[in-house]
Structure formats: C-alpha cells, structure tokens
Amino acid sequence: MLIRLFTFLCLAVLPFPVGCSDTTTEDAASTTDEDTTTTTEEDGSITTTTTASDGTTTATTTMPDGTKVTRRKKPDGTTTTTTVKTDGTTVTTEDDTTTTTNTDGSTSTSCALTANTTAASTANSYGCSVLTRDTSSCQASRTAQGLSGYWLKFSCRVTLTKSGTNVQISTDSRPDTKSQYYATTDACYEAFSATGRKTNPSKISAQTLLVTVPMTGAKAASTTTVSGATIGVAVSGVSIFGNFAAPGDDIYDEAATFDKCEGHPQGTGNYHFHSEPTAITQADSAFVGVMRDGLPIYGRLDTDGTTPTLDAAGGHTGVTVDSPSTAVYHYHVNLQTNGTDSAYFISKGSYAGTVGTCTGCN
Numbered sequence: 001m002l003i004r005l006f007t008f009l010c011l012a013v014l015p016f017p018v019g020c021s022d023t024t025t026e027d028a029a030s031t032t033d034e035d036t037t038t039t040t041e042e043d044g045s046i047t048t049t050t051t052a053s054d055g056t057t058t059a060t061t062t063m064p065d066g067t068k069v070t071r072r073k074k075p076d077g078t079t080t081t082t083t084v085k086t087d088g089t090t091v092t093t094e095d096d097t098t099t100t101t102n103t104d105g106s107t108s109t110s111c112a113l114t115a116n117t118t119a120a121s122t123a124n125s126y127g128c129s130v131l132t133r134d135t136s137s138c139q140a141s142r143t144a145q146g147l148s149g150y151w152l153k154f155s156c157r158v159t160l161t162k163s164g165t166n167v168q169i170s171t172d173s174r175p176d177t178k179s180q181y182y183a184t185t186d187a188c189y190e191a192f193s194a195t196g197r198k199t200n201p202s203k204i205s206a207q208t209l210l211v212t213v214p215m216t217g218a219k220a221a222s223t224t225t226v227s228g229a230t231i232g233v234a235v236s237g238v239s240i241f242g243n244f245a246a247p248g249d250d251i252y253d254e255a256a257t258f259d260k261c262e263g264h265p266q267g268t269g270n271y272h273f274h275s276e277p278t279a280i281t282q283a284d285s286a287f288v289g290v291m292r293d294g295l296p297i298y299g300r301l302d303t304d305g306t307t308p309t310l311d312a313a314g315g316h317t318g319v320t321v322d323s324p325s326t327a328v329y330h331y332h333v334n335l336q337t338n339g340t341d342s343a344y345f346i347s348k349g350s351y352a353g354t355v356g357t358c359t360g361c362n
C-alpha cells in the first residue's frame, strides 16, 4: 500500500521525478556493487553493508524485533541514520538534525547533538544546566578495551580507542547543548542575548580532532607551556582552549562572546571552552575532561567541598570522585585575574605531564 502510494506520488505529483530516479540509481548501484557483506550478531540482528562506487557506505541492520536501522556515510563524512520502527514511525538523523516522521505523515525535528543528555537542577543565570550524560550505549565497547573510571564518562559522541598505554580521542568538538552559534535554520540553534554578551560572526562546524593521550597521565619532571588551540578535550567532546585569546585579543573581552554554556567557536568553527563549562560543572568537583597530557580536570572544588591549593600548572595531588581512595595528580577549574577582571579558567597555561600527539588541534 505504501509502495503503491509512493509510486503514484512520483508519477503524478512531481513534475520531474527526482525521487524516483534517485531510487532507481541507488538500486542499480547496489545490485552491481561487489562490496557487500552481511553479518549476523549474537543478538540475532542482521547487518548488510554495501559500498557504492562513489565511496558511500550503507549499513542496514534488521533487529530481531523488526526495527530497521540504515546508516549511510558519504565520502565527505556526512552521515544519515534512518530508523524505521515497527509502528511505522521513521526517525532520520542527518548531521545534527533528527527528523521524526509519524505514521500520519506529520514530522517534527530536534537537535541530535543533545540526545542522551538530561538537565540536572543546577543552572547558571543564563539557563545553562549541568547535564547528565547517558553513556550506556558505548560503555560495553569501552570496558572491553580496558577503559575504566572517568573514561567511561565521555559522551558516546566521542570515540575512544585504546592503543597500548594510550587512548585516542576522536571528536568533532561540537557541544551537546544548543547555541546561537548555529544557523537559525539548524535544529541546534537557540537564540541567546544577555547584558554584556554579544555574538561573534563564526558558526559551529564539525571538526576532525584526533587527540592521543596516555590512558593514565602522570606528572612529569617539568611543566610545558601550552600552545596552539585545543589543549584538552571536555567530557562532552568539546575542545578545551587555554586561558588566553588569539594574539591581539583580550580573553576577558572575548568572554563576552561566550554562549549560555560558556563556549564559542573560533574562525574555523571549532567550538571550545576557555573557562568553567557550565553544562559540565558549576562550582562542584565533577570530572570535566582531560588535558593533552592525559591528566584529568575537575571542577573548582575537591570532593570534600573545599577549594584546593594548586601549583603553577593548576593542579595538585589528591583524591577525586574517580579515585576516592588513591591520591592522583589532577587539574582543577580555578579563579584567575588580570587585576581588573577575573574568571574561572580551565588551564593555568602549562601542562604538568607529557603532551601527547594531536591531529587538528593546531
């Protein structure tokens, strides 16, 4: 019935049958394609993966309950995921927009980046809530690799790959919160204006960051001054930048362009935090992320509620929420001032450990 209706629409409604010819071309490509593999998982789901001649890969998984999930990845990196549920509802996620098509034909869109997050009661004055991140869908693959502790807290949007004693963090640096730094047509756009705040002309765009750090960072004999752009990765996958602005700019002036969750994009769209990321921590002892030396960062406070005394790199040795009985070296979000202005920055400007490699950090 649905197929007959679709055919009718193609022939009778469209003056130029774009949809129909697209379908025909794709069918032809897949039937002549030689690179098709079919795998059956332990849970009974069956996945068929094909790679078309233009490099587009399409993986279709049929779940035991009849739900069909199709993931298509084009050579330019754009991905589309379509889920057809047994009740006839279709959910399509393309880039950062999720479109739900109900059985009555009505549609609704939502921001895909905020999926698997829940707002806690703590919110800043701009309405940015600390988020709880549900990482259950990626926990098994992480523990199977030998990852534990705070590594299991990273958003499932972040891909973690253990390699020897290192962990490679693959992230697009986009936040799991809405922002005014998207096009107004984007499902993740949210207007924001507040006294003392302004919006810079940049827009958030997906980055390709590959950050390799020791799985267990350690304090080195001497510190290293941070340089470049991305100096760490937050638990949400967002880049952490230093306690300074681009040459010629003042970081305290630049802070006026932060969005409600205290992040903003630079010229090439790399969204980042310089200061306390309020969707992650607000004056607490929560895990914030890791610096590029693999050492963890926590909120302003220690687990006993006190403000720690920090060394020149912004860290100290003590217990954390992730290491409650063994003292480990870690950083804290900390208050800094230039004499006139002050802010809770993430970095004090140097690494205490040995810096790993990165592609895309600049």
Ligand SMILES: [Zn+2]
Pocket (backbone or CB within 6 Å): 241, 245, 254, 264, 265, 266, 272, 274
């Ligand atoms: Zn910045």
Ligand SMILES: [Zn+2]
Pocket (backbone or CB within 6 Å): 298, 301, 302, 308, 316, 318, 319, 330, 332
């Ligand atoms: Zn501490």
